[in-house]
Amino acid sequence: MGRIIAYNTEVLPGNKLIVTIPVTKDLGIDIRIKAHILAGKHDGPTLLILSMLHGEEWFSVLIIRELIKILNTDQLRGNIIAVPVTNTSAFNTGTRCIIDNSDEPDANRSFNGKYLWISNQITRVIENELFAVSDYLIDYHVGSWGSSMADIGYGSDYADKDLVEISKGMAVSYGFPIIHAMKMFQGTHSDRTSMGCAGTKYGIPGIVPEIGGLGFGEEIEKDWLNQNIKGIIGNLKYLNMLEGTPDLCSEYLFITDYWRTSPKNAGYIETKIGLDRQFTSIKKDEHLADIIDPETFEIIEQLKSPGDGVLFYTCRNYMSRPGGWAFGIANMENGRSRWVKKEDIYLQKSPKNRIKSN
Ligand SMILES: [Zn+2]
Known part of the structure; x- marks a missing residue:
């Protein structure tokens, strides 16, 4: 059954629970991670959903709130761990990075770290407590106020080709027409990012959905919210965690250079x-x-x-x-970005189930 143990807390099939995982003590405040655990009624893998590794990208909080509202754990195969606010320190200051004069202030560039900076401690807890029990990753990076994002990123250059194909399958199943085939080991990307670390160190396929932003008005933002919910449901179907097949776009723009x-x-x-x-x-x-x-x-x-x-x-x-x-x-x-019809995309049909034993 979909029983899961997260941070020493057992969540029984069909139940939802919030688990608080302590990270460190900052001056005057405790840094901790609150994870929503949704245990499915049926056996299956564990999907980890992270949001707000960057402290000003709070649109994705609304996505997770909506998901938890609508998801019926009776129909779910496996478990979902969803963290609306991963980086409470940067959230507190409303900034992308943590304001602590460290040399690793960006939490999404400090995975696999050696030190005791707040960013290192947050990402270490994500690795030890959440990556360790998860099979798939969705990590949201949406626009900050005034800017919107509009693509689904996946790691296209892992040495493990199976990892690439499942990650691509998740990106396509999100049902959004712009797909960013990211080079995980170029530019500002590396195994220090969530997706890079999850893929290379833990063998976890994943995507970074970047749809939406803030300051565009309720109507547009509601539309982005709905697209993201459709995307998660599409992923749950692709990963065999919900019954059905994902709604695909008729055509996708695969971007490798922009x-x-x-x-x-x-x-x-x-x-x-x-x-x-x-x-x-x-x-x-x-x-x-x-x-x-x-x-x-x-x-x-x-x-x-x-x-x-x-x-x-x-x-x-x-x-x-x-x-x-x-x-x-x-x-x-x-020719490094091209439109591809859905019929011409190879979609790995049934992702390898790498269910971690609890
Ligand atoms: Zn971000």
């Missing part, structure tokens, strides 16, 4: 294109936004598309610092 188009200078980003341009073609030099000096009101910079591509993530008008989140454009020039 331009992160951000302001070089701080200022008010005044957009020239709206959310209606998402997933549409953008020409080289197309005017995306003006950057306005907040003191003189002069236009100090123009954001333009660096090349021919497809717009996926975008922002609303907001005050940004240098390098802030603005636009993501899939590079369509060199």
Whole structure:
């Protein structure tokens, strides 16, 4: 049966429980992780859902709240462990990183760490208490206020090809048309990230859904919420944790190369294109936004598309610092990003069940 033991707490089949896992004591406050444990009525694997490793990306809290509201554990095969606020320290300051003068302030770059910084201790608890009992990972990274994200990331370059195929299957089953085939060992990614560490050290396939953001109004944000719930349900079906087959998109854009188009200078980003341009073609030099000096009101910079591509993530008008989140454009020039019809995607049908013994 779907009995699970998490942090020495036994959760019986069909039950839901919140487990509090202590991490460390900071000045005046305790740092801990509250994990919702949903034990399915039936046997199956354990899916770990993390949110808010970055302290300002709180849209994903709403996704987990909705999931817990609608999910019937009587129908669930296996278990779900869901953590709405993984990094309480950065959440407390409303910042991506932990404000503690450490040299590893970003919790999603400090897995597999050696030290005792708060980020290292949080990720160590995730590894020892949660990765150790999980078979699959979904780690949310949504937009902070003013910016939205719009892709499902998966690790495309693990040495273990089975891990790549199951991760890709999870990404496709999310039912969102933009898929980022991430290189886990390039740029800012490595085995220090959640997905990199889960894959390489624990053999756990996973995805990073990045759909949505904050400050776009209730109607749009509700739509993003629904897309994410559909995505989790699609994953549960793909992983044989719920009955049925996931709803796939008719076509997916697989992105391996993209331009992160951000302001070089701080200022008010005044957009020239709206959310209606998402997933549409953008020409080289197309005017995306003006950057306005907040003191003189002069236009100090123009954001333009660096090349021919497809717009996926975008922002609303907001005050940004240098390098802030603005636009993501899939590079369509060199053939490294391409639209693929669902019929042409190889989808590993039944993921290998690597159920950990409790
Ligand atoms: Zn993030």
